[in-house]
Amino acid sequence: MTESTRAIVIGGGHNGLICATLLAKAGHAVTLLEGRSSIANAPDLEFAPGFFSPGLAHIHTELHPKLRQALNLTSKSTGTKTKTIALDGQGAHIHFYGDKVEGTSVSDVDQAAYASFRKEFLSYAKALTPLLLNRPPRLKNMDRGDQFTLAKLGWSLRFGLGASSMREFLRVGGINIYDVLNELFDNKLVKAAISVDAVMGHHMAPRTPTTVLTYLTRLFAETHSEPSVATKVDSLHRELEASAIAAGVDIKTDAWVEKVIIENDRANGVQLASGQTMLADIVASSADAKNTFLKLAGAANLDAMFVHRISKTRTNGSVARLHLALKDIPSFTNLTTEDLKGRLLIAPDMRYIERAFNPTKYGEHAEQPVLEITIPSLHDATMAPDGQHVMSVNICYAPYHLKQGWDNARDKFTQICIDTLSAYAPNLPSQIIQKELLTPQDIETRFNISGGHWHHGELAIDQSFMMRPIHGTAQYNTPIENLFLCGAAAHPGGGITGLPGWNAARRIIAMTKDKSS
Amino acid sequence: MSDHNYLSTHEPSPFDSGIRAQSQTENWTGWNGYLSPRIADTLASEYFAIRSSCSVMDLTPMEKYRITGPDATAFLNRLVTRDLTKLRVGRVAYVVWCNDEGKVIDDGTVFHLAENDYRLCAQHHQLDWLLLSSIGFDVSIQKETHDIAALSVQGPTSFSALSAAGIKGLETLKPFGILNTNVNGFELTVSRTGFTGDLGYELWAERARADDLWNTLFTLKDTGLFDIRLIGLDALEMVRIEAGFIMPGWDFNTAESTIRADHDRSPFELGLDWIVNFDKPYFTGKSALLAEKARPATRRLLKLTLEGNKPPVGSFIFHGKKGKQTGAVMAQTWSPILKRCLALADVDFIDGHPPNDLWAEIYYQKELKWHVKWARCEIVEGQFWSHPRRRATPPMPF
Numbered sequence: 001m002t003e004s005t006r007a008i009v010i011g012g013g014h015n016g017l018i019c020a021t022l023l024a025k026a027g028h029a030v031t032l033l034e035g036r037s038s039i040a041n042a043p044d045l046e047f048a049p050g051f052f053s054p055g056l057a058h059i060h061t062e063l064h065p066k067l068r069q070a071l072n073l074t075s076k077s078t079g080t081k082t083k084t085i086a087l088d089g090q091g092a093h094i095h096f097y098g099d100k101v102e103g104t105s106v107s108d109v110d111q112a113a114y115a116s117f118r119k120e121f122l123s124y125a126k127a128l129t130p131l132l133l134n135r136p137p138r139l140k141n142m143d144r145g146d147q148f149t150l151a152k153l154g155w156s157l158r159f160g161l162g163a164s165s166m167r168e169f170l171r172v173g174g175i176n177i178y179d180v181l182n183e184l185f186d187n188k189l190v191k192a193a194i195s196v197d198a199v200m201g202h203h204m205a206p207r208t209p210t211t212v213l214t215y216l217t218r219l220f221a222e223t224h225s226e227p228s229v230a231t232k233v234d235s236l237h238r239e240l241e242a243s244a245i246a247a248g249v250d251i252k253t254d255a256w257v258e259k260v261i262i263e264n265d266r267a268n269g270v271q272l273a274s275g276q277t278m279l280a281d282i283v284a285s286s287a288d289a290k291n292t293f294l295k296l297a298g299a300a301n302l303d304a305m306f307v308h309r310i311s312k313t314r315t316n317g318s319v320a321r322l323h324l325a326l327k328d329i330p331s332f333t334n335l336t337t338e339d340l341k342g343r344l345l346i347a348p349d350m351r352y353i354e355r356a357f358n359p360t361k362y363g364e365h366a367e368q369p370v371l372e373i374t375i376p377s378l379h380d381a382t383m384a385p386d387g388q389h390v391m392s393v394n395i396c397y398a399p400y401h402l403k404q405g406w407d408n409a410r411d412k413f414t415q416i417c418i419d420t421l422s423a424y425a426p427n428l429p430s431q432i433i434q435k436e437l438l439t440p441q442d443i444e445t446r447f448n449i450s451g452g453h454w455h456h457g458e459l460a461i462d463q464s465f466m467m468r469p470i471h472g473t474a475q476y477n478t479p480i481e482n483l484f485l486c487g488a489a490a491h492p493g494g495g496i497t498g499l500p501g502w503n504a505a506r507r508i509i510a511m512t513k514d515k516s517s
Numbered sequence: 518m519s520d521h522n523y524l525s526t527h528e529p530s531p532f533d534s535g536i537r538a539q540s541q542t543e544n545w546t547g548w549n550g551y552l553s554p555r556i557a558d559t560l561a562s563e564y565f566a567i568r569s570s571c572s573v574m575d576l577t578p579m580e581k582y583r584i585t586g587p588d589a590t591a592f593l594n595r596l597v598t599r600d601l602t603k604l605r606v607g608r609v610a611y612v613v614w615c616n617d618e619g620k621v622i623d624d625g626t627v628f629h630l631a632e633n634d635y636r637l638c639a640q641h642h643q644l645d646w647l648l649l650s651s652i653g654f655d656v657s658i659q660k661e662t663h664d665i666a667a668l669s670v671q672g673p674t675s676f677s678a679l680s681a682a683g684i685k686g687l688e689t690l691k692p693f694g695i696l697n698t699n700v701n702g703f704e705l706t707v708s709r710t711g712f713t714g715d716l717g718y719e720l721w722a723e724r725a726r727a728d729d730l731w732n733t734l735f736t737l738k739d740t741g742l743f744d745i746r747l748i749g750l751d752a753l754e755m756v757r758i759e760a761g762f763i764m765p766g767w768d769f770n771t772a773e774s775t776i777r778a779d780h781d782r783s784p785f786e787l788g789l790d791w792i793v794n795f796d797k798p799y800f801t802g803k804s805a806l807l808a809e810k811a812r813p814a815t816r817r818l819l820k821l822t823l824e825g826n827k828p829p830v831g832s833f834i835f836h837g838k839k840g841k842q843t844g845a846v847m848a849q850t851w852s853p854i855l856k857r858c859l860a861l862a863d864v865d866f867i868d869g870h871p872p873n874d875l876w877a878e879i880y881y882q883k884e885l886k887w888h889v890k891w892a893r894c895e896i897v898e899g900q901f902w903s904h905p906r907r908r909a910t911p912p913m914p915f
C-alpha cells in the first residue's frame with residue numbers, strides 16, 4: 001500500500017489505546033477519539049477536593065509479556081504487587097500470597113491443598129493461552145488461522161496439561177466453583193476468597209454454572225503477573241497513553257463519537273457530538289457492542305436479527321463502586337498498615353456471597369454485600385491530601401435495575417456498605433470526609449458503558465469465545481465493512497488484559513493487508 | 518382493536534352471513550384463523566367468473582399491519598428488498614422480505630396510505646418479525662387484520678360493475694393506485710390490486726361496514742346486469758398460477774419456519790430478482806444476497822408448461838426422460854384459458870443454468886386405476902397468462 005490507511009479508534013480505555021498504538025506501529029495513520037476529557041486522569045476522578053479515585057479498575061495485573069513486548073513497554077511494572085487478605089469477623093484474617101495461604105484457622109491440609117490447587121488451576125488457565133491470545137476460531141468456514149488456533153488449543157489442553165489434568169479440566173470446566181472448592185477445602189474463608197474471583201463482575205454467584213471458567217479467565221492474568229493496586233502516578237493508562245503518542249497516535253479528548261458514518265454499507269469515518277466529521281478507512285470501536293451497533297452504526301445499517309441479538313445481549317452490571325475520602329489511615333482489627341496496602345475482601349463464606357447475589361434476581365440490592373477494598377493512597381500519596389486517604393470499594397451485588405430506583409436507595413445502600421466495613425474497621429465512619437457511590441447506572445453514564453457492566457457485557461458461556469459479543473461478529477470485524485470491535489465487548493472480555501485491543505489490531509492489520517494485496 | 522376471539526379455532530369472517538347465504542357446498546377451510554370457502558358453488562363457475570366476468574373473494578383473513586411514525590419509511594425500506602423511498606402516497610408495491618441470511622420470510626403488498634402511514638399486507642403472521650425489525654426505529658406497528666373488512670373484486674367486468682355500484686373515480690385509478698372514496702354513506706378505500714393477473718380491485722372498509730360493503734356489491738348482482746360471483750380459494754389457486762404469483766409456505770418454505778438447512782429460498786431462487794434492489798440503503802439480507810448474487814445459481818423456482826392434460830400433482834422433475842431427479846413440482850394446475858398444464862417447480866441448476874431437458878413423471882388415475890406418464894416440460898419466462906386490460910387506464914367498460 002502506498003498511502004497509509006487512516007484509522008480511527010473510538011475510546012481511550014486501555015484496549016482502545018493498545019489497538020491504536022499497534023495500528024500506528026503497523027504504519028496506519030491513527031486518530032484516537034476519547035469522549036472524556038482526559039485519558040488517564042479525568043477530572044471527575046477527583047471525587048472530593050484533593051481526593052482522587054483510581055478509575056474503574058482499582059486492582060489489576062500486568063499486561064501479558066508478549067503484549068508488553070509488542071507495545072515496547074519498558075518499565076518493569078505498574079503499581080505495587082499486593083496480597084489478598086480475606087477478612088474475618090473475629091480478626092482471624094487469612095492472607096493469600098502467590099501459592100501460599102496463611103492464617104490461624106487454615107489447617108496444614110488446606111495449605112497443601114491450596115498450593116496444589118493453584119498449581120493445577122494456573123496450568124488450566126495457561127492451557128487457554130492460545131484461545132485468549134488469538135481471535136476466537138470460527139467453527140464454520142474456518143480459515144487457516146482458525147484451524148491453527150484450535151490446533152494449538154487442542155495441543156495445549158492435551159499435551160500441555162497431560163491426560164489426567166485434561167480429564168480433570170474437562171470435568172470442572174463447565175461446573176460451578178462452589179462444588180469444586182467444597183471438594184478441595186475445609187476453610188470457609190479460603191473458599192469464599194477464591195470464589196470472589198470467579199464471580200466479581202459477573203451476574204453470577206458461586207453456585208452459578210460455568211463459574212470455574214470465569215475464574216480461569218481471571219486467573220489467566222496471574223499466569224504471568226501478580227495483581228497490584230491501581231494508582232494515579234503508576235497508571236497503566238498513562239503508560240499506554242505515552243506509548244500511543246510515541247507511536248504517532250493522534251489522541252483527541254473531549255471527542256464523543258456520535259455516529260459511525262456509513263456509506264455504501266462501508267464505514268468511512270465518524271461524526272462527533274460537536275458535529276465535526278472525520279473520514280477514515282477503518283473505524284475500530286472500543287465502545288461496547290450495544291453502543292457500537294445500536295447507537296454509533298445504527299440499526300438501519302444492519303440485518304434485523306443481528307440487531308435483535310445485539311439488543312438482547314445481557315449487559316446489566318451488578319458491581320457498584322464506593323469511594324471514601326478519609327481523614328486518616330483507617331484501622332482494621334488485626335491488620336497492620338502494610339496489610340492495608342493489600343486487597344481486602346469481605347466475604348465470610350460462599351453462602352454469604354450466594355445470599356448477597358439472590359436479591360439481584362428480583363431487582364434488589366444485597367443487604368450484606370461482598371466487598372473488595374483497596375486504599376490506593378497508601379501506594380500513591382498524590383491521591384489524597386497529606387496524611388489523608390482514599391478507599392475504593394468494589395461492591396457485589398448492586399443490580400443495574402433496582403426495583404425502587406437508585407435515587408431512592410443510594411443513601412441506604414451507601415450506609416449498608418459503610419456498616420459492613422465498620423464491622424471490621426470500627427472507627428471508619430468517623431473518618432469519612434466525603435463519599436461517592438457509583439451504581440451501575442452512574443457507571444453507564446459516566447463511562448458510556450451499556451448497563452455499566454464490568455465486561456461491557458456478561459461473560460457467560462453463551463456470550464464468550466466465538467459467541468462474543470454474538471456470533472457473526474466474534475472475530476473483531478463486524479457485518480459492516482471497515483468497522484471493527486476492539487474493546488472488552490469482544491473476546492476475551494473485560495478486566496485489564498489488553499487482549500481484545502491486541503487481537504483486534506492484529507485482525508485489522510491482517511485484513512487490510514489482504515485487501516491491499 | 519376488534520374483539521377477535523383468539524381462542525376459537527376458526528372465526529367467522531365479517532362477511533359470514535353473506536358468504537353462507539351463497540355457499541352451496543359448505544366446503545370450508547381454515548385461512549389465518551378464519552373459516553373460508555374453498556369452493557362456494559362449483560370450481561368451474563368460479564374460475565370463469567374471474568376470467569370472464571366479476572368475482573368476489575373475502576380477503577379479510579389476509580394479515581394486515583398498520584405502520585406509522587416518523588421512521589415508517591426507513592423501517593419498511595430496511596425490511597424489504599425493494600426501494601420504497603420511491604413509493605408515493607396513494608401507491609402500492611409488491612414486496613418480499615428476508616431474514617439475515619437473505620431467505621424469504623414472506624411476501625405481500627405495501628400500501629402508502631399517507632405521509633408516514635403504511636399498510637403492509639402479508640401472507641403469514643408477521644407481527645413478531647416486524648417488531649423485532651423495529652428495534653432502533655421510531656415506528657408504531659399495529660396488527661389490523663381483524664379490524665379491516667376486505668373484499669377482492671376481480672375480472673374483466675370488475676371496473677364496470679364497481680362503477681355501476683356507485684364507486685366514482687375508478688376510470689383514472691391506475692394499476693397499484695389507491696382511491697379513497699365514499700359510497701352509500703361509508704368510507705371505502707379501493708386499490709387496483711389483486712392476485713389474478715387480470716383487471717381487478719381490492720376494497721377495504723372498517724369491519725363495522727362489512728355488511729354495507731357486501732350489500733353494495735350484491736344488490737348490484739340482484740339487478741341481473743352483472744354476473745358477480747363469490748369465489749373460494751381453489752379457483753384463486755388456479756388463476757394465481759396462471760398469473761405466475763407465488764405463495765410463500767406452499768411454493769417454498771418460509772425462512773422463519775424452516776428448520777432444515779437449505780430448505781428455505783432466497784428471492785433469486787424464487788425468480789424475484791426484479792424486486793431486489795442493491796442500490797438502496799441497507800436492508801435485512803442484503804449482504805447475504807450480494808454474496809449469493811456473486812455465485813452461480815444453484816436452483817430456481819421455474820415456471821413450466823407440460824405436454825398433455827394431466828396435471829403433475831406432486832410430481833418429481835427429471836433431467837431427461839427417466840433421467841436424474843432434479844426437482845419437484847410445488848404448485849400445478851390445468852389452465853382452462855391456456856389449455857395447458859402449468860407448474861411451478863423447484864429445479865436444481867447445473868453450473869448456474871437450468872437443465873436443458875426437463876421431464877415430469879405424472880401419476881394419475883382412470884376409474885381408480887393408477888397410471889404413470891412422462892411429460893416434457895418447457896420453461897416459461899414471465900407470466901403464463903396476462904391480459905392488456907390489466908394495465909389499461911381507463912379500463913375497458915362492459
Ligand SMILES: Cc1cc2nc3c(=O)[nH]c(=O)nc-3n(C[C@H](O)[C@H](O)[C@H](O)COP(=O)(O)OP(=O)(O)OC[C@H]3O[C@@H](n4cnc5c(N)ncnc54)[C@H](O)[C@@H]3O)c2cc1C
Binds near residue numbers: 317456
Ligand atoms: C465498577 C467496576 C469495577 C471494576 N474493577 C476492576 C478491577 O478492579 N480490576 C479489573 O481488572 N477490572 C475492573 N473492571 C473492569 C474494567 O474496568 C473493564 O473491563 C475495562 O476498563 C475495559 O477496558 P476497555 O478499554 O475495553 O474499555 P473502557 O475502559 O470502558 O474504555 C472505553 C473508553 O471509550 C470511551 N468511549 C465510549 N464510547 C465512546 C464514544 N462514543 N466516543 C468516544 N469515546 C467513547 C469511554 O469514555 C472509555 O474511556 C471494573 C469495572 C467496573 C464497571
